[in-house]
Amino acid sequence: MAVKRMDNVGIAFADLDKAIAFFEVLGLDLVQRMMVEGEWAGRVTGLRDQQVEIAMMRTPDGHSQLELSRFLAPEIAQDNRTAPVNSLGYMRVMFAVDDLDGTLAQLGKLGATVVDEVVNYRDVYRLCYIRGPEGLLIGLAEELGA
CATH class of the missing domain: 3.10.180.10 (2,3-Dihydroxybiphenyl 1,2-Dioxygenase, domain 1)
Incomplete structure (x- = not known):
């Protein structure tokens, strides 16, 4: 199975x-x-x-x-939305995007903020973590050279 x-x-x-x-x-x-x-x-x-x-x-x-x-x-029991990435349990959801800068600009209009910075991983991906709605941790990755 x-x-x-x-x-x-x-x-x-x-x-x-x-x-x-x-x-x-x-x-x-x-x-x-x-x-x-x-x-x-x-x-x-x-x-x-x-x-x-x-x-x-x-x-x-x-x-x-x-x-x-x-x-x-029932009422909300616990709030984990702004927990750091090294917390136990839910970590983040990662999305592949075709234009990281454009995506960040659009999501920024809705209050999303980059956790630290956009990085280049071995010229394969540009990626970052953002805080989205209500502080939710979300990963974004743009494949380079695709």
Whole structure:
């Protein structure tokens, strides 16, 4: 038995509208927005009586999705959005982009900031980490010479 694919990565936000707008600028498409609630959902997550609004965002290649969530109930238990990259658990999501400088300019208009600096890795990639919506850590990489 083996994994067939990775279906999505889930990320929780306080402001779902801003998160959707950010990822749309990055090039992801909003596939579906809906409420997830009921006893079946609580049995999956262990949160019981949960009420969550989700937005499914698909990458341009159609292979990956982000599940953006806004929990209405129960209350948020912990806030890890601005944890440094060496924290245990979720580290970051990395996106390949075709124009790093242009992408940074567009995302900067939405408040994204580069964590430290854009670096050139062996003339293969230009890459950086940014803080996106609500401080979320995101990696961006532009392949050089492609």
